[in-house]
Amino acid sequence: MERWFSRITMFWMLFLGEVQSQDWTKCSTGCTCDGNKMSVTCNGLKNVPNDIQKDAKKLNLQFNSLSKLSPTAFHGLKELTYLDLDGNKLQTLPIGVFDQLVNLADLRLNTNQLQTLPAGVFDELKNLETLWIQQNQLKSLPPGVFDHLTKLTILGLGSNQLRSxxxxxxxxxxKLETITLDTNDWDCESCDILYLSQWIRDNGNKVKISNTNMDDPDGVTCQGTMESVNKITKENTFQAGCPTTTQQMATSPASTTTTETMTVREKQTKPRMKIFQEELFSKASIFFCQVIFTQHVSLVVIHILAEIPLLHIVCVVRKP
Incomplete structure (x- = not known):
């Protein structure tokens, strides 16, 4: 009898110890957990629960009513490999919000209202492989925002308002294998588009149609036209008006900045065909005038040419 009682006591101690270690009886308010609490799904929330178990591997927060996140919303969740924030109302991301998610491999931010991304927001996600930010309101990206994501294989940027x-x-x-860039407001009248244009030409097999795995490098089109971004080059867009890179523009000598910037801006506001026509006419008229003066044509001819006002002005002004 004593031996039987001892065994029953030991069984209950082991059972209670297991229950305490696994904490099976508790899940965050508004959330459901799987059998061993490795996966957590929450619904109907306006804030991220602060008592999500620290050993969770997956956290599904899609289609809640999250309009903002605390900078420490996910701190302590170092085991998390999957975080889904799709279909919320997020307008921005606080600096440092993902910094402790060192094992995160999959981050989903689709269908929110994100207008900007803070610099460095993804810097600590060294193991991230998938990043979706489609169907937001992003107008620009901060420099270097993806530089630390050296393991990234999928990047979704489609259906935003990006201009460059x-x-x-x-x-x-x-390691990038798939990127979506379609349905944005790509500004092909700006020199800033040249990097993206060249990158798509070099990596066309990685550019996919959103929500498919089909290659579509020509489907990334300029705002207001069906012209493909990858067809835009320095030569056929601004001729000599654009520097080789936007970085060169930023580091140009101060003495020439004002004049060169004005020239670029003037060309940016004109249709490309008009630029070409004006420059072609200017070169032709200068050549014509040089021929006239080289042959010592009399001023009578010059006055006859006055019937063509632009030629008259060019030739008379340029006459030695």
Whole structure:
């Protein structure tokens, strides 16, 4: 009898110890947990619960009513590998909010209201492989925002309001296999588009249609036209008006900045065909005038040419 009682006592001690270690009886308010609490799904929330178990691997917060996140919302969740924030109302991300998610491999931010991304917001996500930020309101990206994501294979930027990306924005993404860029407001009248244009030409097999795995480098089009961004080059867009990179523009000598900037801005506001026509006419008229003066044509001819006002002005003003 004593031996039987001893065994029953030991069984209950082991059972209670297991229950305490696994904490099976508790899950965050508004959330459901799987059998061993490795996966947590929450619904109907306006704030991220502060008592999510520290050993959770997956956290699904999609289709809640989250309009903002605390900078420490996910601190302590170092085991998390999957975080889904799709379908919320987030307008911005606080600096440092993801800094402790050192094992995160999959981050989803689709269908929110994000207008900006803070610099360095993804810097600590060294193991991130998938990043979706589609269907937001991003107008620009901070320089270097993806530089630390050296394991990233999928990047979704489709259906935003992006006009350009920073110079070298994707250069550190050596493992990238899939990127979506369609349905943005790409500004092909700006010199800033040249980096993206060249990058798409060099990496066309990585550019996919959103929500598919089909290659579509030509589907990334300029705002207001069906012209593909990858067809835009320095030669056929601004001729000599654009520097080789946007970085060169920023580091140009101060003495020439004002004049060169004015020239670029003037050209940016004109249609490309008009620029070409004006420059072609200017070169032709100068050549014509040089021929006239070289042959010592009399001023009578010059006055006859006055019937063509622009030629008259060019030739008379340029006459030695």
């Amino acid at each position: 990306v920073p110079d070298k924005a994707f250069d550190k993404l050596s």
